[in-house]
Amino acid sequence: MSHQNHPPISQKPFEVIVIGSGFAGLAAAIECKMNGGNVIVLEKMKAIGGNSIISDGGIAAPNTVEQQHLGIIDSVDLMFDDMMRSGEGLNDPHITRRVCEEALDAYTWSKEVLNVKYMSRVDIFGGHQVPRCYSPDPLSGSTMMLRMKQKCDELGIEIRFDAHVQSFIQDEHQQVIGVQLIENNITSTNSTEITELYATKGVIVASGGFAADREFLKEIIKEDFLTTNKKTTSAEVLKACMAIHAATIHLNKIQWMPWTTQDENGYGKGGLFGDYIVSSYGIVVDCKNGERFVNELGNRKQLTEAILKRKDVIGIVDESSLKRTGWKLEDVLRKGIIQSHTDLNQLARHYNIPYESLVQTIEAYNLSITLNTSDPFGKVFETWMVPLTTPPFYTMRIHPKTHYSLGGLVTDVDTHVLDIHGHIHKGLFAAGEVTGLTHGANRLGSCSVTECLVMGRVAGRKAIEN
Ligand SMILES: Cc1cc2nc3c(=O)[nH]c(=O)nc-3n(C[C@H](O)[C@H](O)[C@H](O)COP(=O)(O)OP(=O)(O)OC[C@H]3O[C@@H](n4cnc5c(N)ncnc54)[C@H](O)[C@@H]3O)c2cc1C
CATH class of the missing domain: 3.90.700.10 (Succinate dehydrogenase/fumarate reductase flavoprotein, catalytic domain)
Known part of the structure; x- marks a missing residue:
């Protein structure tokens, strides 16, 4: 972390920096850009997608036309009850309710704005009371990721690859005003040159979970384990947030895929x-x-x-x-x-x-x-x-294999990251698996994609309003 008021001349500031190019990050970037924001996405890998691209891409939403055709009676309240029951009450009801209330809109957005096609069937997974899960056609997270990438290209959103975020830059009031990153460093340890990038309106953390980070999990899961996650799924951005006193919750709650x-x-x-x-x-x-x-x-x-x-x-x-x-x-x-x-x-x-x-x-x-x-x-x-x-x-x-990190950053219902004193951490937003309050003790199938789209889009809007 460094404290500077002015960016170096070589690094033109953006309004918004998004860390991570999974569902949450690209939803945030697209929404931000569509609301007039000047945004860049930083991705440590050489390609988009994180765990999103290897997922099934299944998304949950109530009150859809597909359900109506099949005579399935569903509601926001029913989905909310399912998520809260499954989460054993450890979810933040305001955040979970927002995800449920905006799920249908996010699903429709994926069809109408991203042009994602879905299979006609409606699936049910354990813990949902009614079928409300939709599978992209073809069945893969890459279906939506590729559409998101196309949308980013169409909107002129820059995604900078090999951009490995290390830490945050704050001003003298602790407002987050940028990030420090190492470029071209993901596979080689040679490059240690730090680049600084500045954001005038906010940094959105969408760096995903840590269910494959053996070092981070060693105190939580003592024995060796298998995982469904990409092996690059790790907690480094979460740790960088903790280094500037962002609050975290439920870090010991890992969901396994049975x-x-x-x-x-x-x-x-x-x-x-x-x-x-x-x-x-x-x-x-x-x-x-x-x-x-x-x-x-x-x-x-x-x-x-x-x-x-x-x-x-x-x-x-x-x-x-x-x-x-x-x-x-x-x-x-x-x-x-x-x-x-x-x-x-x-x-x-x-x-x-x-x-x-x-x-x-x-x-x-x-x-x-x-x-x-x-x-x-x-x-x-x-x-x-x-x-x-x-x-x-x-x-x-x-x-069973580790599948999802349920805990993460503490945010409010508008995706502001809170600090350890419960105050909004100015300039810092978060969405997706890196956050820790949507699912509580257990996540229901297909609800992460819903969360990523709903809260990613909220983050994109809130950051630009900042
Ligand atoms: C096999 C599998 C199947 C799944 N199927 C489903 C499903 O059908 N439905 C559902 O709802 N959920 C599913 N999930 C869960 C869901 O896919 C994830 O929770 C979700 O995709 C996470 O999205 P995200 O945007 O938060 O993070 P990710 O998609 O993981 O993206 C985070 C990105 O941040 C980047 N990043 C991390 N650190 C840095 C750094 N230091 N600097 C720059 N970039 C960084 C990563 O490289 C990554 O690209 C599945 C998960 C897996 C593993």
Whole structure:
């Protein structure tokens, strides 16, 4: 940190500097520019996107036309209740409510301003009471990221790559007036030359989470862990904020993705299979005794805790369920991430599961679906779920991975970063995963993209109004 009143002549000041080119950063930059702001985006990597570009890009919103066509009754209040219940009340209700209230607008903005296309289906993930999640077509975060990049190009927004932000510049009143960065330094440690960039209206921190930062997490997660995140996902900008006394919260709350497998890296294709197919259409079984032990549509926290207590866990679906989803598994079957079994006997032998017990488990589950009786684990049976009777049966080993950092910077509902005394940190805004109050103890699927778009856009507007 340095204290200077005037930028060096070589560095023309911008009105707004955005750190990070994921969903939150580019939403902020686009909104800022569309409201007349002179904005630059700084990105430490050689390409846009952070975790956003490797995500599924699924976004949640209530009251959409897609829901109306399917007769799904939803509301801002229902989504808010779901997020607060899942967050165990640790979310800031004002921020969470804003995300829910502006979710539909953000979703519509992604269609109308960014021109993102979505699949016609509406998905439900654990913890949502109704289907309200929309998948971009093709299903990948890169679909929206590429549209955002196009919009930035169209608007003439500069994205400076290899620009590794190190610290903040404050004036004599502690107002943030710029950043110090090292350029071209992400892979080499040779360059240590500091560049200073100034912003007359504000700096927006959109540097993402830290769920892959082993050094930062070493006190929180003692044992080694797998992650769905890019390995470059780290806490350095968060730490730079802390160095200028920005307040943080819930840094020890890490969300794990329960649906991944140890048989591939990252979230992968297995993550999709678990998250989209096993959760809704299948069951999760403990190989030791062949029994179910959890509501497959429970929230990620409940699922992760239940799975991590057991040694070997698999997900099972059958052919007719798979057909209903329309997913093709050739690729993952070939790679051995998912296994196909001609019957339950072969399945049980493959994983050394007690056969009789497995059969009993599946028969009990099938009966509950057929008779629509209550499930001992609380799974709510929907009309699209069918009994698991049609071979081949498909299975995947399941192992949770760190997925999302729930904690982060403390902000108010207008994305101002607060300092450790609870005052607005002048000149500093934050949006996206780097912030810590939207999801509380657990994030619901598809709600991060919603948050990034809603709060990124708020940050872009607020910074330019500053
Ligand atoms: C595999 C996977 C699938 C997911 N699927 C979904 C989904 O379908 N729906 C959903 O809602 N959520 C999903 N999530 C979560 C969601 O994608 C992320 O929470 C969200 O994309 C974070 O966006 P962001 O803009 O805050 O950060 P990011 O997208 O991570 O962007 C942060 C950027 O800041 C840059 N940066 C960091 N430090 C610096 C620095 N010092 N200087 C300059 N730049 C820096 C990074 O390089 C990065 O590009 C998924 C996550 C993963 C990992």
